[in-house]
Amino acid sequence: xxxxxxxxxLDQRALTYTTSLPVDRRLFEWDVLGSxxxxxxxxxxxxxxxxxxxxIVSGLSDLLARPPRLDGEYEDxxxxxEAELARQIGEPAGRLHTARSRNxxxxxxMRLFVRSALIEGVAGILDVQSALVEVAQRDxxxxxxxxxxxxxxxxxxxxxxxxxxxEMLERDAGRLRDAYARADxxxxxxxxxxxxxxxxxxxxxxxxLGFSSVSRNSLDAVADRxxxxxxxxxxxxxxxxxxxxxxxxxxxxxxxxxxxxLDESLTTGSSIMPQKRNPxxxxxxxxxxxxxxxxxxxxxxxLKGLPMSYNRDLQEDKAAYFExxxxxxxxxxxxxxxxxxxxxxxxxxxxxxxxxxxSATDLADHLAQRGVPFRQAHEIVGGIVRAAEASxxxxxxxxxxxxxAFSPQFEQSAVGLRPADIVAARDVVGxxxxxxxxxxxxxxxxxxDESRGWVE
Ligand code: ARG
Numbered sequence: 172x173x174x175x176x177x178x179x180x181l182d183q184r185a186l187t188y189t190t191s192l193p194v195d196r197r198l199f200e201w202d203v204l205g206s207x208x209x210x211x212x213x214x215x216x217x218x219x220x221x222x223x224x225x226x227i228v229s230g231l232s233d234l235l236a237r238p239p240r241l242d243g244e245y246e247d248x249x250x251x252x253e254a255e256l257a258r259q260i261g262e263p264a265g266r267l268h269t270a271r272s273r274n275x276x277x278x279x280x281m282r283l284f285v286r287s288a289l290i291e292g293v294a295g296i297l298d299v300q301s302a303l304v305e306v307a308q309r310d311x312x313x314x315x316x317x318x319x320x321x322x323x324x325x326x327x328x329x330x331x332x333x334x335x336x337x338e339m340l341e342r343d344a345g346r347l348r349d350a351y352a353r354a355d356x357x358x359x360x361x362x363x364x365x366x367x368x369x370x371x372x373x374x375x376x377x378x379x380l381g382f383s384s385v386s387r388n389s390l391d392a393v394a395d396r397x398x399x400x401x402x403x404x405x406x407x408x409x410x411x412x413x414x415x416x417x418x419x420x421x422x423x424x425x426x427x428x429x430x431x432x433l434d435e436s437l438t439t440g441s442s443i444m445p446q447k448r449n450p451x452x453x454x455x456x457x458x459x460x461x462x463x464x465x466x467x468x469x470x471x472x473x474l475k476g477l478p479m480s481y482n483r484d485l486q487e488d489k490a491a492y493f494e495x496x497x498x499x500x501x502x503x504x505x506x507x508x509x510x511x512x513x514x515x516x517x518x519x520x521x522x523x524x525x526x527x528x529x530s531a532t533d534l535a536d537h538l539a540q541r542g543v544p545f546r547q548a549h550e551i552v553g554g555i556v557r558a559a560e561a562s563x564x565x566x567x568x569x570x571x572x573x574x575x576a577f578s579p580q581f582e583q584s585a586v587g588l589r590p591a592d593i594v595a596a597r598d599v600v601g602x603x604x605x606x607x608x609x610x611x612x613x614x615x616x617x618x619x620d621e622s623r624g625w626v627e
Contacts, residue, residue, distance in 0.1 A: 172246070172250050172253070186244065186246070189246065189483070190245065190246055190247065191246070191247045191248070191486045191489065192241070192242065192243075192245050192246070192247055192248055192251060193242075194489045194490045194493065195247050195248045195249075195277070195280075195486075195489055196241035196242070196248050196251070197284075197489075197493060198248050198277075198280040198281070198283075198284060199238060199241055199248055199252070200235065201279075201280045201283040201284055202248055202249060202252050202276070202280050203231050203234055203235050203252060204235075204283070204380065205276065205279045205280060205283065205359065205380060206227075206231055206252065206267055206276075207227075207228050207231050207232070207379075208359075208375075208376045208379035208380050209267070209270075209271060209359060209376060210224045210227040210228055210231070210267055211224060211228060211375075211379065212371065212372050212375050212376050212379070213266070213269055213270065213369075213371075215372065215375065216369070216370050216371060216372055217370075218269055218270060218369050218370070218371075219266040219269055220266075222263075223263035223266050224266075226260045226263040226264075227256065227260065227263055227264060227266070227267050229260075230256045230259045230260040230263075230264065231252075231256060233259060234252065234255055234256065234259070239251070239255045247273065247277075247486075248280075249273045249276055249277065249280075250273075253267060253268065269369065270360075270362070270367045270368075270369040270371055271359065271362070271367075272361075272362050272363035272364075272393075274361070274362070274363050274364065274393040274480075274481040275358045275359050275360065275361040275362055275363070275389075275392060275393055276359065277485075277486075278358035278359075278361070278392060278393055279357065279358050279359045279380075281396070281398075281399065281488070281489075282354050282355070282356065282357070282358065282382070282398060283380065285350075285354045285398055285399065285402055286351060286354055286355060286381075288402070288496050288500075289347045289348070289350055289351045289354065289402065290351070290626055291500060292347050292405075292406070292409070292496075292499065292500060292503075293344050293347050293348065293622070293625065293626055294626045295499075295500050295503030295504060295507075296340050296343055296344045296347070296409070296503060297344070297619060297622055297623060297626060298503060298504065298507045299336075299340055299413075299503055299506050299507045299510070300337050300340050300341070300344075300615065300619055301507070301619055302506075302507040302508075302510040302511045303333045303334065303336055303337045303340075303510060303615075304337065304612065304615050304616055304619065305510075305511065306329075306333055306510055306511070306513075306515065307329070307330035307333045307334060307337075307608075307612055307615075308612065308616075310329055310330075310515045310517055311328060311329055311330025311331075311333065311608060311612065312328055312329075312330065312605060312608075313328065313329040313330075313515065313517035313520050313521065314326050314327070314328060314329075314520065314521055314524045314590045314591060314594055315327060315328070315329050315332065315430065315520035315521075315523060315524050316520075316523050316524045316526060316529065317331075317332070317603070323523070323526045323528075323529055324529075325529065325532055325593065325597075325603075326524040326529055326590035326591075326593050326594050326603075327594065327603040328594060328603050328605065328608045329515065329517070329520060330608045330609075330611075330612060331603045331608045331611070334608065334611045334612065334615060336412065336415075336416050337615050339412040339415075340409070340412060341618070342408075343405060343408055343409040343412060344622065346401075346404070346405035346408060346409075347402070347405050347409075348625065349401075349405075350398065350401040350402050350405055352383075353397075353398055353401060354398040354401075354402070355382055355383045355384070356382060356383070356384050356385065356386050356392075357373060357376060357377040357380065357382040357384070357385045357386060358386050358392035358393065359373070359376055360373040360376065360385060360386075360389070361386060361389035361390075361392035361393050362389060363393070363481065364389060364390055364393055364394075364480040364481060365389055365390070366389045373385040390479055390480040391480075393480050393481040394477070394479055394480035394481055394482075394485075395474075396470065396474060396485060396488045397474075399470055399488055399492050400467065400470055400471060400474075402492075402496075403463070403466050403467040403470060403492060403495055404467055406463055406466075406467075406495050406496065406499045407463055407464050407467050409499055409503075410459075410460040410463040410464070410495075410498070410499050410502065411460060413456055413460070413499070413502050413503070413506050414456060414457040414460040416456075416506060417453040417454070417456035417457040417506070418453075418457055420433065420450060420453040420509060420513070421450045421453045421454060421457070424438075424450050424453075424513075428519075428523075429516060429519045430515065430516060430519055430520055430523070431513045431514060431515055431516065432513065432514040432516065433448075433450055433452075433453070433509060433512070433513050434508075434509070434512030434513060434514075435448070436512070437450075437452045437453075437505070437508060437509050437512060438450055438451065438452070439451045439452075452505055452509060453509060456502050456505060456506060459498045459502065462491075462494065462495065462498060463495045463498055463499060465491065466491035466492055466494060466495035467495070469487075469491045470488055470491065470492065473485070473487050473488065521590075524590040525589070525590055527559065527564070527565035527566060527567075528556055528559065528560070528565075528566055529566075529590065529593070530566045530567055530588040530589075530590075530593055531552050531555075531556055531566060533588050533592075533593050533596065534548075534552045534555065534566065534574075534585055534588070535548040535549050535551070535552040536548075536596075537581065537582070537584070537585045538551060538552070538578055538580050538581070541580045541582070542580065543578065543580050548578075551577050551578045552577075554577055555569065555574070555577050566588070567586075567587050567588050567589060568587075569586065570586060571583055571585070571586050574586065
């Protein structure tokens with residue numbers, strides 16, 4: 172490939188150390204497609220003879236149809252493709268690399284890969300969001316305790332809890348789409364760094380590969396990988412949200428919570444304790460998140476000290492990036508599967524929601540709505556809670572007279588407050604009242620339909 176200037180061949184250890192083939196062979200199809208567009212353009216512009224271009228294009232198409240073994244003594248997938256093409260069609264293959272460098276070629280391959288991975292990621296998010304909507308439609312009106320500080324706080328609807336994840340994932344999908352817009356630029360034509368002396372039609376290549384525009388600055392086009400950083404940053408946020416969902420699934424499937432039972436096919440047994448059924452899939456959904464963050468940090472560090480423009484360090488953009496994409500995409504599929512196949516034990520949710528003290532805020536609100544300053548109402552109800560705890564009683568068991576002993580402002584509607592009353596009272600936009608949650612659910616279902624259009 173570059174032997175002309177050298178009298179020695181590359182040290183074997185150096186080749187092993189520097190080759191990117193084990194990693195970038197994943198770009199094989201994108202590399203070939205990019206080359207087909209490039210060869211066609213070269214012929215249209217009169218840079219190479221049409222007959223040679225034809226031979227190149229048909230040879231590359233054959234490679235796509237019958238991929239060669241993607242290993243051997245090559246520096247990278249680009250050299251492998253060129254060598255395989257030469258083996259197939261002989262001399263005309265030597266014209267393919269006219270007006271091109273591996274620097275603009277690899278940047279093009281990566282942008283092609285990123286675009287398709289971003290679409291795949293959005294599709295994976297849609298799948299999890301659909302699963303959340305399905306469960307919310309089926310069991311969403313079940314009442315459960317809402318938590319802050321992992322302490323029972325106020326009753327909420329299960330649908331409300333599930334749709335909170337829907338919203339988080341919706342923003343992640345938005346971040347992936349935003350990243351698409353900036354990845355969608357063709358670098359090819361930037362050459363090694365300075366552009367090309369041939370009369371290239373870059374717009375033609377962009378159209379052929381589906382890019383919306385061509386890069387404006389050739390140095391930038393070969394030097395930067397911020398489009399990968401954006402993708403990884405979006406994946407880091409997405410992985411974080413999946414990890415939190417996984418944590419809820421782990422907690423909820425304990426005997427202590429008992430809110431859900433994960434499907435057997437997504438749990439594992441213990442080699443020593445015969446009774447155990449462990450939520451390993453959910454745990455690893457949480458556990459693999461660190462590797463996704465690691466990929467983001469690794470790439471930021473790789474880039475931070477590089478002088479303009481291309482440096483071989485950039486080759487290190489791929490391994491961790493590919494791994495992060497795979498981890499998150501596999502995680503999305505498993506999250507959707509766990510949600511869809513789990514059994515929600517709504518009677519356990521209801522039992523937990525009817526915590527003896529869970530109506531405390533609402534008693535304070537009752538007083539505040541009757542003219543007692545909220546701080547004072549809080550203090551009064553604090554006293555009732557203390558009395559209830561001391562005597563092992565429930566707040567909803569207190570009679571009107573008993574409540575009035577703490578404040579004369581109490582009225583009959585403060586007696587016997589049930590989780591369903593408390594939930595129904597929170598009828599503010601975004602609140603947990605059944606009407607509000609059902610509006611959220613309708614919005615989510617409608618939005619999912621719209622988003623499917625983007626993926627297609
Ligand atoms: N494997 C390299 C990469 O991924 C290919 C790009 C150019 N290589 C080179 N020696 N100029 O960045």
